Amino acid sequence: MIATGLLASAVRSGPPAWLRRSFGRAALAIVLPLAxxxxxxxxxxxxxxxxxxxxxxxEVWQSxxxxxxxxxxxxxxxxSLLRVVYGFAAGAGAGLLLGTAMGLxxxxxxxxKPLFTALAQVPTLGWIPLxxxxxxxxxxxxxxxxxxxxFVPITINTAAGMRAVPRGLVEVAESxxxxxxxxxxxxxxxxxxxxIFTGIRYGLTHAWMALVGVELLASSEGLGYLxxxxxxxxxxxxxxxxxxxxxxxxxxxxxxxxxVEARLQRWRVAGL
Amino acid sequence: MSLLLRSxxxxxxxxxxxxxxxVLKARAAEPVTIRIGYAAIGVGNVPYANGTSxxxxxxxxxxxKEFLDDPSVKxxxxxxxxxxxxxxxxxxxxxxxxxxxxxxxxxxxxxxxLKTRILLASGAHKPVFLAVPVSSDIKTIEDLKGRKVAxxxxxxxxxxxxxxxxxxxxxEQDLKVISLDDSAAPAALAAKxxxxxxxxxxxxxxxxxxxxxxxxxxxxxxPAFGRYASLLGLDGFTQAHPDLTRRVVKAFVKAAQWSSxxxxxxxxxxxxxxxxxPVDVLEVFFHGDSLNYRNSPLLDPLMVRHYSDLAHxxxxxxxxxxxVDIDGWFEPEYLDAALKxxxxxxxxxxxxxxxxxxxxxxxx
Amino acid sequence: xxxxxxxxxxxxxxxPGLLLMLWEITSHLGWIDPRLLPPIEAVVHTAVGQASxxxxxxxxxxxxxxxxxxxxxxxxxxxxxxxxxxxxxLARGLIGPSFDAGKQIALFAWIPLISIWFxxxxxxxxxxxxxxxxxxxxxxxxxxVRSASVKLIEIGTVLTFSRxxxxxxxxxxxxxxSILVGLQLALxxxxxATIATEYFMTVGPGIGGLIIEGRERFxxxxxxxxxxVLGLVGFLLNRGGVxxxxxxxxxxx
Numbered sequence: 001m002i003a004t005g006l007l008a009s010a011v012r013s014g015p016p017a018w019l020r021r022s023f024g025r026a027a028l029a030i031v032l033p034l035a036x037x038x039x040x041x042x043x044x045x046x047x048x049x050x051x052x053x054x055x056x057x058x059e060v061w062q063s064x065x066x067x068x069x070x071x072x073x074x075x076x077x078x079x080s081l082l083r084v085v086y087g088f089a090a091g092a093g094a095g096l097l098l099g100t101a102m103g104l105x106x107x108x109x110x111x112x113k114p115l116f117t118a119l120a121q122v123p124t125l126g127w128i129p130l131x132x133x134x135x136x137x138x139x140x141x142x143x144x145x146x147x148x149x150x151f152v153p154i155t156i157n158t159a160a161g162m163r164a165v166p167r168g169l170v171e172v173a174e175s176x177x178x179x180x181x182x183x184x185x186x187x188x189x190x191x192x193x194x195x196i197f198t199g200i201r202y203g204l205t206h207a208w209m210a211l212v213g214v215e216l217l218a219s220s221e222g223l224g225y226l227x228x229x230x231x232x233x234x235x236x237x238x239x240x241x242x243x244x245x246x247x248x249x250x251x252x253x254x255x256x257x258x259x260v261e262a263r264l265q266r267w268r269v270a271g272l
Numbered sequence: 273m274s275l276l277l278r279s280x281x282x283x284x285x286x287x288x289x290x291x292x293x294x295v296l297k298a299r300a301a302e303p304v305t306i307r308i309g310y311a312a313i314g315v316g317n318v319p320y321a322n323g324t325s326x327x328x329x330x331x332x333x334x335x336x337k338e339f340l341d342d343p344s345v346k347x348x349x350x351x352x353x354x355x356x357x358x359x360x361x362x363x364x365x366x367x368x369x370x371x372x373x374x375x376x377x378x379x380x381x382x383x384x385x386l387k388t389r390i391l392l393a394s395g396a397h398k399p400v401f402l403a404v405p406v407s408s409d410i411k412t413i414e415d416l417k418g419r420k421v422a423x424x425x426x427x428x429x430x431x432x433x434x435x436x437x438x439x440x441x442x443x444e445q446d447l448k449v450i451s452l453d454d455s456a457a458p459a460a461l462a463a464k465x466x467x468x469x470x471x472x473x474x475x476x477x478x479x480x481x482x483x484x485x486x487x488x489x490x491x492x493x494x495p496a497f498g499r500y501a502s503l504l505g506l507d508g509f510t511q512a513h514p515d516l517t518r519r520v521v522k523a524f525v526k527a528a529q530w531s532s533x534x535x536x537x538x539x540x541x542x543x544x545x546x547x548x549x550p551v552d553v554l555e556v557f558f559h560g561d562s563l564n565y566r567n568s569p570l571l572d573p574l575m576v577r578h579y580s581d582l583a584h585x586x587x588x589x590x591x592x593x594x595x596v597d598i599d600g601w602f603e604p605e606y607l608d609a610a611l612k613x614x615x616x617x618x619x620x621x622x623x624x625x626x627x628x629x630x631x632x633x634x635x636x
Numbered sequence: 637x638x639x640x641x642x643x644x645x646x647x648x649x650x651x652p653g654l655l656l657m658l659w660e661i662t663s664h665l666g667w668i669d670p671r672l673l674p675p676i677e678a679v680v681h682t683a684v685g686q687a688s689x690x691x692x693x694x695x696x697x698x699x700x701x702x703x704x705x706x707x708x709x710x711x712x713x714x715x716x717x718x719x720x721x722x723x724x725x726l727a728r729g730l731i732g733p734s735f736d737a738g739k740q741i742a743l744f745a746w747i748p749l750i751s752i753w754f755x756x757x758x759x760x761x762x763x764x765x766x767x768x769x770x771x772x773x774x775x776x777x778x779x780x781v782r783s784a785s786v787k788l789i790e791i792g793t794v795l796t797f798s799r800x801x802x803x804x805x806x807x808x809x810x811x812x813x814s815i816l817v818g819l820q821l822a823l824x825x826x827x828x829a830t831i832a833t834e835y836f837m838t839v840g841p842g843i844g845g846l847i848i849e850g851r852e853r854f855x856x857x858x859x860x861x862x863x864x865v866l867g868l869v870g871f872l873l874n875r876g877g878v879x880x881x882x883x884x885x886x887x888x889x
Contacts, residue, residue, distance in 0.1 A: 028729040029734070052364040110648055111647045113648060114648035114652060121867040122863055125832055126844075126863050132465070133672050136465040137465040218452070223745075232357045234752075239749060239752075246742050247737065247740040248740070251737065276724045276730070279716075361751055361755050362755050364755065458852075459852045
């Protein structure tokens with residue numbers, strides 16, 4: 001009783017509430033991963049699951065150290081990242097253009113939407129064999145597939161965002177005799193930013209997923225290739241390292257995107 | 273009770289119920305199903321193969337005939353586009369009881385702790401072929417440097433290729449290797465997406481259609497470049513059903529014997545052609561080798577030495593990361609029993625570790 | 637949509653029409669190797685052949701079964717998980733961060749692991765498709781439930797509804813739109829995942845298998861047919877989802 005009372009008062013007079021809260025949050029978040037790690041280690045130690053199915057965490061760590069040390073991990077990550085960057089840039093660029101055109105001009109939408117929707121219905125993977133025959137299995141294939149994966153959600157969301165620009169705003173801009181370009185830059189774009197960013201978020205996720213998919217299918221380097229190769233050779237520890245790195249890179253890209261979005265939001269608000 | 277606690281209990285209960293149902297289901301199954309895997313698949317994914325006595329066993333239904341009088345025993349065959357590596361996945365999940373598999377994937381499986389026994393040889397001494405587009409300038413192995421080459425990773429082709437490359441001063445690192453399976457490689461080659469491909473019958477077939485040419489074959493080259501394969505049995509099954517194992521091995525030996533008879537040549541190749549590979553291609557594949565030589569099931573000292581060497585080489589080439597001990601892996605008792613049963617002790621030639629013919633048949 | 641004047645509708649057909657014409661012309665004139673791009677009649681011919689031989693039906697049925705089974709399992713799991721996270725602060729703090737991290741691993745990166753963990757057969761494929769459904773459903777359900785429960789807390793103190801009324805009149809209508817969005821996304825994801833399983837896991841009947849076979853046998857008409865079927869099913873699933881969603885939301889209002 002007294003002890004808890006003392007502890008309580010100690011806690012109360014300790015670090016400020018916000019620190020305690022974030023520390024508490026972090027501590028809680030760690031519990032599950034730690035528990036999983038514990039069970040995993042125990043399982044490997046006492047062989048609850050055969051070792052082909054689950055290598056020990058130490059092996060995974062060792063594998064990571066080996067891969068990182070030899071420079072292979074960096075090389076594969078580089079290759080994959082570069083592909084995503086090029087593909088995403090191409091797809092996003094095209095998507096923003098087409099989405100804006102479709103969103104702002106009902107005429108364009110009339111012409112383009114049915115074909116676009118039809119093509120968008122086919123899952124990205126479905127296009128790969130056809131594309132393989134047209135462009136081979138080189139970098140071009142990968143970039144085109146990644147671009148397509150990003151293109152669809154970005155176009156859809158950009159169009160939606162542009163379409164939803166309040167008529168009132170447009171009218172005000174027109175009354176100020178804004179040029180087409182000014183209208184776009186000062187009115188349409190800022191208003192559509194949140195929706196566009198949803199599209200960009202989806203686009204990036206899809207692009208990354210398409211990258212892994214196309215690398216699984218036909219590649220001689222990259223993180224997806226690392227997974228295939230590990231699977232053939234039954235190197236589960238290396239495979240898990242590959243998966244974790246893929247997750248990590250995905251996390252980083254998402255975080256960067258979040259920062260960019262926050263920046264744009266500030267600019268948007270400031271502009272208005 | 274908090275929501276979290278309640279949910280966790282429900283989840284645990286569901287999982288336990290599922291596990292219990294699984295156990296009951298396993299307990300209840302009495303009729304035995306013998307699941308045999310084959311580390312390849314026919315053209316167009318037909319469930320047949322060629323070039324080995326195991327393929328004969330399948331197409332000629334040798335195993336099914338062995339158990340005709342036993343209605344409680346079922347035989348199921350599984351074919352794998354993913355070849356040896358895919359068989360390992362199935363073994364790891366105990367989804368197969370026996371499998372025909374190449375040397376390298378078997379070693380990889382053992383290196384990863386799979387509990388199997390080598391019961392007999394099948395598809396021994398297979399050569400490897402290198403195919404290039406017709407207009408290609410690649411003439412020798414050395415020309416492959418820096419080029420995009422398809423090698424099916426994890427299969428016995430890979431190890432043979434590594435040996436061939438090494439003999440010419442190259443390694444996989446000197447090439448841009450893409451791992452493609454037996455149907456993707458010819459397609460890529462025909463489309464000129466790759467500069468070259470290593471493989472066997474599928475490439476011969478491609479060359480015969482004029483879309484590629486064979487630039488190299490290990491036929492006639494160093495016999496050490498040949499690939500081996502065998503029938504393996506998973507310990508879980510062979511130890512639980514030694515009687516069934518004996519009969520399965522006997523059926524395979526019968527198939528091997530039938531495949532080794534020169535008089536059966538035409539019938540044999542027709543049977544193998546069910547896999548979609550034309551007879552002409554098979555003739556090229558077997559050129560210069562006798563049927564008896566290629567279809568021998570013997571686990572002789574040469575084969576043991578081969579697998580032992582392979583284990584070291586696989587380690588050296590980086591294909592396995594820990595040393596593999598092949599002691600106790602070969603299990604000749606079923607083969608010996610079958611040979612004695614069928615009076616075939618002197619039907620095939622046994623080779624000693626140095627490659628010389630031996631008097632006696634099987635392994636001590 | 638149905639109120640759009642015919643002139644505008646016709647505009648939408650211009651581009652596809654041009655594309656089809658271009659396809660026919662290049663294929664017939666041989667500008668592109670007809671083996672690479674078969675003329676439209678060839679594709680139709682193959683389609684009829686495949687359909688009448690029952691192959692197409694079998695492939696389609698296999699793919700759909702895989703898709704819907706995985707969707708059902710993953711969706712149900714996602715609903716339960718999302719609801720739990722939305723309602724329990726403890727769960728949110730405990731499991732939330734791990735889930736956030738885990739979902740960063742690109743879906744296809746799971747394929748090799750699931751293949752090794754579940755081996756051959758349908759199980760591996762259905763597990764993967766279920767995984768594809770799980771994340772969007774869980775995320776959107778969480779969002780819906782969370783915002784609904786916040787609203788509940790606001791309103792709850794004012795009204796004197798029974799527990800049942802709370803759930804049906806306030807909670808569900810609030811959470812339902814998000815949940816439905818999640819299920820819609822999952823439906824699309826699952827179709828993509830189903831094709832992925834047919835590409836990367838053990839061979840079996842399916843539309844994905846049809847496409848791969850076509851490519852390997854250089855039968856491009858099969859590939860094109862497969863793509864068309866993929867698109868058609870994707871479209872129907874989409875439409876079906878939207879229709880069900882509209883139905884449910886109308887009933888709620």
